[in-house]
Amino acid sequence: MIPAYSLGEELMKRGHRVALLTDERGAKIPGIFEEGQVHILPTxxxxxxxxxxxxxxxxxxxxxxxxxxxxxxxxxxxVVGFGGYPALPTLLAAHRSKLPTIVHEQNAVFGRVNRLMARKVGAIATAYKKVERLDSKYAHKVHVVGNPVRQAILDIRTQDFPPFLPDGIFRVLVTGGSQGASILSDVVPDGLAMLPTHLRRRLQVTQQCREEDIDKVRERYAAHEIPAELATYLNDLPDRLAWSHLFIGRAGASTIAELTVAGRPAILVPLPIATDNHQTFNVKDMVEAGGARSIQQPQFTAKELAKQIQKMAMDPASLENAALAAHKCGYPNATQDLADLVESAGGDPLTDTIRIRPSEQGLATAKESLARTSDQKESV
Structure with missing residues (x-):
């Protein structure tokens, strides 16, 4: 929903009319599409x-x-689809209506709905240069744009990494997505408690927890004498991320996009039940660049977490280098590039203003994948 929301805002800024078609769950997310039309379809x-x-x-x-x-x-x-079954009916209707269609894949594994629609759509926008399960015969449709993120996250990109001094505060941000993650509640407090004394005493933790876990987690931090602020929802997450030295959490597509755009190092725990194990693939670029460490959930223990934190944080330069590596993986122009792609689909046969990143899989020109003979209209 965040990439769809970011694209919608950008298109409205450019003077287009935007409508969101989603299911009940998507429509309930607070603070999105307050200006555009929202229509709820059965899933x-x-x-x-x-x-x-x-x-x-x-x-x-x-x-x-x-x-x-x-x-x-x-x-x-x-019409632009962002994957998931809520997008499928509208994409099918758009194809039936002979409208230009685009799908955007947020993950490093091509999703099931996008695989179903790959033959029918005019363009495939991706967040990664290499996307598993994307058939090479569609390479001519691929445009690597990244994942759109909120403006508040983009603002962090221009800020310096917060000073991490040998005797200064060590700020750790822990989240598990919109609903938290019980594994983080079980492991992180004890893992932080196992850090060397001089590092543990500098900790300042912010952690998002499930409502049923929050009292238990609060008791653990109190027992370890680690200052921690806990909440079931962090409505000021961008501000928290801006001041954080280290992030610990899941490896969802939006999380990776925000970490790399902001330039914040991380320890990531891919969700083992994610469809097609896509979170494990999501972390690869960031890990290979040196901006993150990945721990599979069966190996995610307090001892292993403490070991990985020490490798990243014992030397201030190491943490700063990891932040720089994460920063280099980001796609700060993703929203604008995706909006350009949409405009090239819905406008005159082609404009030459589209800005797209070359794909290693082979990127078609916009003319090859999106040229249409329709007249310019007002709405997108």
């Missing part, structure tokens, strides 16, 4: 047993019919 999944798949197909068909009616009313000149 269907093609998983489970025969009855579950049949029910999913019916929901998708119903949502497709609703999307077709909305397309007639809104008259868009381009």
């Amino acid at each position: 269907g999944r093609l998983s489970g047993g025969p009855l579950a798949k049949l029910k999913g197909l019916r929901s998708i068909w119903t949502a497709r019919k609703m999307a077709l009616e909305l397309i007639k009313t809104f008259q868009p000149t381009a």
Whole structure:
């Protein structure tokens, strides 16, 4: 939802009309699409047993019919899908209506819905140069743009890494996504407590926890005499990230995008049940660059966490170098580049202003993948 929201804001700034079609869960996320139109469609999944798949197909068909009616009313000149089953009915309706379509893949593994639509869409925008399960026969459609992030995260990119002095405060930010992660609540307090005394005494921790975990985590930090601020939701997360020396958390696409744009080092624990194990692939670029360390969940123990933190934080220069490495992995122009791609799809046959990063898989020109003979319209 964050990449979709960021793109929508950019397109509205450029004078376009924007509508969001999503499911009930997406529409409930606070603070997004307050100015654009929002339409809720039923969600269907093609998983489970025969009855579950049949029910999913019916929901998708119903949502497709609703999307077709909305397309007639809104008259868009381009449709952009951000993966996931909520995007499928609208993409199918757009293809039926012969509209220019684009999919954006946030993860380093091409998602199931995007795989289903790859043959039908005009362009595929990706967040990584190498994307697993993306068939090479679609390489001519690929545009590497990165993952759009919020402006508050972009603002961090121009700021210096917070001073990390031998006797200064060591600020650690811990989150597990929008709902927290119990594994972090179980491991992180004890892992931080195992750090050498001179490092442990400098700690200042901010941690997002599940509501059912927060009292337990608070007791652990108190027992270890580690100052910690805990919350179930951090509405000032960009400010927290700006002042942090080290991030500990999951490896979701938006998390990686924000860490690399902001330039903050991290210890990442990929979610083992993520579809197609995509979080393990998400961390590869950042780890190989030296901006992060990845610990698979079965190996994520207090002892292993303490060992990895020491490797990164015992020498102030090491942590600063990791921050610089993370910074180099970021795509700060992702929102603008994706908006350019959308405009080239929905406008005249082609404008030469599109700014795209070359893909190692082979990148087609916008003319090859998106040239259309439609007239310029007002809405996107």
